[in-house]
Amino acid sequence: xxxxxxxxxxxxxxxxxFGTLFNNINIxxxxxxxxxxxxxxxPLAYGPMQKFLARIQQQADLDRQTAIxxxxxxxxxxxxxxxxxxxxxxxxxxxxxxNTKARKVxxxxxxxxxFELSIMSKLSDDGLQIVEQILPYFQPSFNITINLIDSxxxxxxxxxxxxxxxxxxxxxxxxxxxxxxxxxxxxTAKTHLFGAIAESSEGLIKKVDVDMYADTDRKRAxxxxxxxxxxxALKDYDSDNTTVVDGAISKAVTKxxxxxxxxxxxxxxxxxxxxxxxxxxxxxxTATLTVFRGYDSTAAAVHEHNATVNILGADDDAxxxxxxxxxxxxxxxxxxxxxxYSPSQGIDV
Amino acid sequence: xxxxxxxxxxxxAEQGLVQDLVNEQLRMYGIECxxxxxxxxxxxxxxxxxxESRFDEAFPLEAYMANTDGYxxxxxxxxxxxxxxxxxxxxxxxxxxxxxAISPFLKEDGEYTLSNRPKEGxxxxxxxxxxxxxxxxxxxxxxxxxxxxxxxxxxxxxxxxYEDEVIDTxxxxxxxxVQTDGYIARLVLSGIGATATASTGVxxxxxxxxxxxxxxxxxxxxxxxxxxxxxxxxxxAVAIMTERSGIATGKSIDRILMIxxxxxxxxxxxxxxxxxxxxxxxxxxxxSVGIVTITSGxxxxxxxxxxxxxxxxxxAAVTATAEAVMVGGTxxxxxxxxxxxxxxxxxxxxxxxxxxxxxxxxxxNEPVRFASSGETAMVKVWxxxxxxxxxxxxxxxxxxxxxxxxxxxxxxxxxxxxVSYNQPNDFPNSEYVADQYNDNQxxxxxxxxxxxxxxxxxxxxx
Numbered sequence: 001x002x003x004x005x006x007x008x009x010x011x012x013x014x015x016x017x018f019g020t021l022f023n024n025i026n027i028x029x030x031x032x033x034x035x036x037x038x039x040x041x042x043p044l045a046y047g048p049m050q051k052f053l054a055r056i057q058q059q060a061d062l063d064r065q066t067a068i069x070x071x072x073x074x075x076x077x078x079x080x081x082x083x084x085x086x087x088x089x090x091x092x093x094x095x096x097x098x099n100t101k102a103r104k105v106x107x108x109x110x111x112x113x114x115f116e117l118s119i120m121s122k123l124s125d126d127g128l129q130i131v132e133q134i135l136p137y138f139q140p141s142f143n144i145t146i147n148l149i150d151s152x153x154x155x156x157x158x159x160x161x162x163x164x165x166x167x168x169x170x171x172x173x174x175x176x177x178x179x180x181x182x183x184x185x186x187x188t189a190k191t192h193l194f195g196a197i198a199e200s201s202e203g204l205i206k207k208v209d210v211d212m213y214a215d216t217d218r219k220r221a222x223x224x225x226x227x228x229x230x231x232x233a234l235k236d237y238d239s240d241n242t243t244v245v246d247g248a249i250s251k252a253v254t255k256x257x258x259x260x261x262x263x264x265x266x267x268x269x270x271x272x273x274x275x276x277x278x279x280x281x282x283x284x285x286t287a288t289l290t291v292f293r294g295y296d297s298t299a300a301a302v303h304e305h306n307a308t309v310n311i312l313g314a315d316d317d318a319x320x321x322x323x324x325x326x327x328x329x330x331x332x333x334x335x336x337x338x339x340x341y342s343p344s345q346g347i348d349v
Numbered sequence: 350x351x352x353x354x355x356x357x358x359x360x361x362a363e364q365g366l367v368q369d370l371v372n373e374q375l376r377m378y379g380i381e382c383x384x385x386x387x388x389x390x391x392x393x394x395x396x397x398x399x400x401e402s403r404f405d406e407a408f409p410l411e412a413y414m415a416n417t418d419g420y421x422x423x424x425x426x427x428x429x430x431x432x433x434x435x436x437x438x439x440x441x442x443x444x445x446x447x448x449x450a451i452s453p454f455l456k457e458d459g460e461y462t463l464s465n466r467p468k469e470g471x472x473x474x475x476x477x478x479x480x481x482x483x484x485x486x487x488x489x490x491x492x493x494x495x496x497x498x499x500x501x502x503x504x505x506x507x508x509x510x511y512e513d514e515v516i517d518t519x520x521x522x523x524x525x526x527v528q529t530d531g532y533i534a535r536l537v538l539s540g541i542g543a544t545a546t547a548s549t550g551v552x553x554x555x556x557x558x559x560x561x562x563x564x565x566x567x568x569x570x571x572x573x574x575x576x577x578x579x580x581x582x583x584x585x586a587v588a589i590m591t592e593r594s595g596i597a598t599g600k601s602i603d604r605i606l607m608i609x610x611x612x613x614x615x616x617x618x619x620x621x622x623x624x625x626x627x628x629x630x631x632x633x634x635x636x637s638v639g640i641v642t643i644t645s646g647x648x649x650x651x652x653x654x655x656x657x658x659x660x661x662x663x664x665a666a667v668t669a670t671a672e673a674v675m676v677g678g679t680x681x682x683x684x685x686x687x688x689x690x691x692x693x694x695x696x697x698x699x700x701x702x703x704x705x706x707x708x709x710x711x712x713x714n715e716p717v718r719f720a721s722s723g724e725t726a727m728v729k730v731w732x733x734x735x736x737x738x739x740x741x742x743x744x745x746x747x748x749x750x751x752x753x754x755x756x757x758x759x760x761x762x763x764x765x766x767x768v769s770y771n772q773p774n775d776f777p778n779s780e781y782v783a784d785q786y787n788d789n790q791x792x793x794x795x796x797x798x799x800x801x802x803x804x805x806x807x808x809x810x811x
Contacts, residue, residue: 013799020796023789026746029400029513031391037401038513038742040532041770043787047429057785058432059425063479065526067434067508069784074429120430122512123398145801155801175469175486176437176505 006196008149014113014191015077017146018160019046021137022073022117027129040071042130047076047118067178071121071130079114083190086110096152097323101199103152108192115160119183124169127181131165134185138162149194161188206231211341222338232327233316234296236271242311245272246287249303254280254290258309261287269295269312272303276312296327359496371500372443379411382440383523384451385472385481385516388460404472406458407518408451412473415439415503420478422507431786438482440473440504444489447502467502472509472516474523481516481526482506513742515727517714524714529781531741533729535773538736538754538763542703545647545654545673545680551661551695552639555610556584556618556630557688565626567599574605575621576630581613584630587684588622602626606672606684609640636692638669638685646679647703654701656683666691673700709761711738719765721752728756735777736763746770 022044029038088107096103121127141159148156166184208229215221242264246257249272261282264270268279270291276298277291294300320326339348352358384407391401415438422437447467455464462468466487473482488503511530518524556576574586584607591603605620605628620628638658656671669689674682680700711717711731717740718725724747726740738754748768755762771790774783 016792016795017800019788019792020800023792029391031401036744037391038532039744039746040513041534041746041772041789043532043772043789044792045431045786045788049427051427054427054432055425059434060782064425064432064434064508065479065481066511066530067436068430068432069511069530069786071512072430072786074431076429118429122510123393123400124396125393125398125400126512147799147801176507178483178485178507178510 004196006194008194010148010191010193011077011080011113013146013148014158014189015046017144017158018113018115018187018189019044019075021142021144021160022075022134025073025130025133027071027126042071042073042119044073044075047074071119071126073117073119073130075115075117077113078116078186079112081112081114083110083112086190096154096197102322103197103199105152105154105197106195108148108156108194111191111193113189113191115187115189117185117187119185121181121183124181127167127183131183131185135162135165146191148192149197152197154194156192158192159190161190162186163188209341211335223335223340226333226335228331228333229328231317231320232296232329233312233320234276234298234325234327235274235316236310236312237316237319238310240310240315241308242270243309245303245305245307245309248305249307251300251302252293254293255288256291257286257288259287260284261289264289264309264311271310271312272307273301274298275301275303359498364496364498367496367498368443368445368500372446375411375413375441375443375446375501379413379441380475380477381409382412382476383407383474383518383520384410384442384447384467385474385518385523386451386455386461386468387470387472389462399470402470402514404514404516404518406454407474407520407523408454410442410446410450412440412442412504414475415441431784434508436478436480436482436508438473438475438480438506440475440482440506441501442467442504444500444502467504473504473506474520474526476522479522479526481509481523483509515714515742528713528729529776529783533739533741533772534726534743534746534748535769535771536738536740536748536754536765537767538738539766540708540763543645543648544702545700546644547641547656547680547683547698547700548644549641549658549695549698550639551636551692552582552610552612552688553636554579554581554614554632555612555637555639555688556586556607556614556632557610557637557667557690558631558686559586559605559607559620559628560631561602561605561626561628563625563627564593564601564603565622565624566593566596566601568601568624568626569599572602572623572626574628576611577618577620579611579614579618582609582611584611584614584618585609586620588626602628604686606686607688608682608684610637610685610688612639635666635690637688637690638671638692638696639688641671641683641685641698643680643683646681647700648679654680654703656701657699658689658696659699661694661696662689662691663693664691669696671698708763709756709759711756711761712759715756715758718755718757719748719752720755721749722747724748730776730778730781731761732777736766737777738763739773739776 025042027040028036031037092107093104096105119130141161143157143159145155146158148154163186168182171179210227211223212225213221214224243258243260246259249256261284266279266282270277276295278295279289279291281290342349385404388403389399390403392399420436420438422435425434452464455461469484471484484504484506486505491503511527513531516524516527571588571590574588576584586605586607588605589603590600593601614632617632618630620630622628653675654673656673658669667690670687671683671685673680710733711728715728724744727742729741730739750765752765772787774785
């Protein structure tokens with residue numbers, strides 16, 4: 001039942017997002033004159049790690065000469081809890097774009113990730129410097145925006161809530177053991193987990209037919225008229241580079257001279273720079289077109305000599321991609337056959 | 350009830366004998382450790398802790414290690430803060446030897462708190478394990494008053510926990526224990542001088558040189574040299590002045606150098622020199638060197654470098670000559686003294702190397718000073734091959750690329766080429782091993798691809 005493989009690395013990304021909040025914390029040591037004599041950047045690492053790797057990396061030299069260097073910040077993921085307060089409809093989906101394809105995505109599942117950030121310091125003043133640089137940002141939450149799934153470009157705000165702070169300073173007792181100061185900050189990151197993401201089976205609707213009837217009695221009424229709409233490209237996709245402009249064109253002229261117009265038909269749309277024009281007449285002898293300027297809501301503009309002229313045709317319409325702006329090619333036809341269209345068979349019956 | 354007066358229970362002579370025996374035993378069965386006293390430089394009030402400590406002295410002292418089977422403690426453990434060594438040791442030292450061999454020096458120095466006894470917070474260097482132990486507790490009554498006196502101190506120690514203390518005892522084995530520990534910033538340096546570069550072209554029918562026929566006299570400043578125009582590019586030149594002996598006031602023309610030799614002259618141009626000087630131009634129909642453009646002015650020049658033209662000529666040719674004009678350690682212009690003849694292709698311009706004072710080797714633990722930012726730091730590791738300088742104890746994180754960094758002891762000087770405040774996880778020289786507990790940069794790199802920081806990292810700047 002389960003078993004569709006997916007791994008979006010969302011929890012890992014949440015760990016990275018959480019960790020990067022604390023990767024640039026400095027502390028300063030000042031002398032009696034108030035001048036800093038040492039500025040330290042506090043090292044940060046994710047606590048859990050393979051034991052053998054810890055030994056190899058951190059004790060490459062077996063004769064470790066000191067106990068440990070301080071201060072240090074460490075954090076780890078401590079819990080994963082379903083957050084019912086952020087629950088959305090479980091069957092609700094949305095469509096996201098992945099390059100040229102549509103993706104169908106179920107609404108993500110809200111989960112709270114518990115984090116524990118520990119700060120070890122030698123001096124209590126070091127610990128206070130670190131903690132004081134963190135706390136004001138959390139009231140009690142701080143939002144980070146994580147690109148949880150790159151393939152669908154899904155950026156989510158993940159609030160990181162400061163739940164509590166503990167301070168352990170075991171200064172009491174015998175003198176044989178060292179004083180260890182550890183501040184522990186508990187956080188909850190409110191992230192979202194996504195399930196498997198499939199290519200949308202629905203695909204893109206490339207054509208819409210509307211059959212109209214002259215009567216409301218559906219049993220006896222026969223269809224009379226069909227209205228069809230298909231997407232119409234508003235930019236050139238196939239780079240046909242049909243011809244070029246011969247002499248600069250001002251904004252207002254409707255007669256434009258090209259280097260050749262034999263490949264252009266009356267009624268076709270052409271695009272020069274980003275202005276679309278519709279051809280009214282074509283004088284191939286003088287290579288001059290009479291056009292409607294600023295067609296399809298584009299703005300009439302000045303075009304330089306030798307500007308490329310592309311035809312916007314069916315080839316371009318076919319290449320419209322998911323997410324692009326497009327217009328509509330509309331057509332109307334009348335029926336005399338009395339048939340009806342069967343969507344399941346895709347034919348008139 | 351008073352003690353029996355017929356029994357001494359320990360005379361001074363007996364006590365001295367026992368102390369001697371103890372000293373002798375320690376010398377036979379002990380280990381030669383170093384006792385490293387702590388100087389408390391800066392302390393914080395209220396919180397009552399020492400912020401700045403220095404360890405400048407190391408006194409050799411024999412000590413008996415009470416834990417003969419090995420270190421006490423839990424050895425090495427993996428904690429959430431990485432691997433921690435919890436080795437513990439107990440050293441027994443002679444009370445008399447401490448008072449004779451160490452106390453007087455501490456007292457004389459005057460900067461040590463407590464000089465009459467070993468104190469908690471001081472360090473013991475154990476040479477066999479190369480470990481640096483910190484004294485946690487000094488037990489002074491064990492064994493308990495033998496013959497009415499105590500003869501030894503028992504020092505209960507744990508491995509030292511390092512932050513940014515300066516350990517500069519001049520004993521290499523000790524100082525190097527923390528050489529790669531603690532916070533380290535990494536600089537990549539470069540030599541101070543950078544050689545200038547320039548380019549030129551080949552021109553025809555250009556002015557190849559300007560002869561000074563009469564150097565004139567009485568010039569307060571260099572006169573403007575005018576050269577008649579060409580159908581192509583006009584030549585331009587500048588006079589270099591000098592003082593002549595026997596002429597009391599003003600200067601004379603020493604030589605005239607060309608800024609641009611021009612081209613396409615059809616006849617010898619007229620050179621007009623205002624005042625008393627007279628000059629004429631020579632012209633060549635063959636190829637000569639054109640205007641010289643500085644591609645990079647270089648840096649660190651302390652004397653005017655030579656300029657030579659290499660290649661580009663064939664047959665009976667005259668090689669072009671030029672002079673550099675230096676402003677503020679960089680080459681600002683190159684003026685042609687002779688544009689040469691017979692050039693068939695563009696020659697290469699060779700400019701003398703900049704003065705390189707970027708040399709020397711920084712010494713571990715020496716202070717370094719930064720010229721522009723005024724910051725100071727301490728040298729941790731210097732790798733001459735890659736010119737990588739690892740420093741600690743920086744006074745602010747405001748080091749500037751391009752500023753000079755000078756070693757106060759070694760006198761080494763280089764220019765900062767790049768600065769990284771992220772603690773390095775390795776060293777260019779494999780002799781040094783880093784404690785790889787530091788993922789600050791890794792988190793940043795990974796997060797750059799994931800996080801939308803259009804609103805800025807709140808902890809990125811302060």
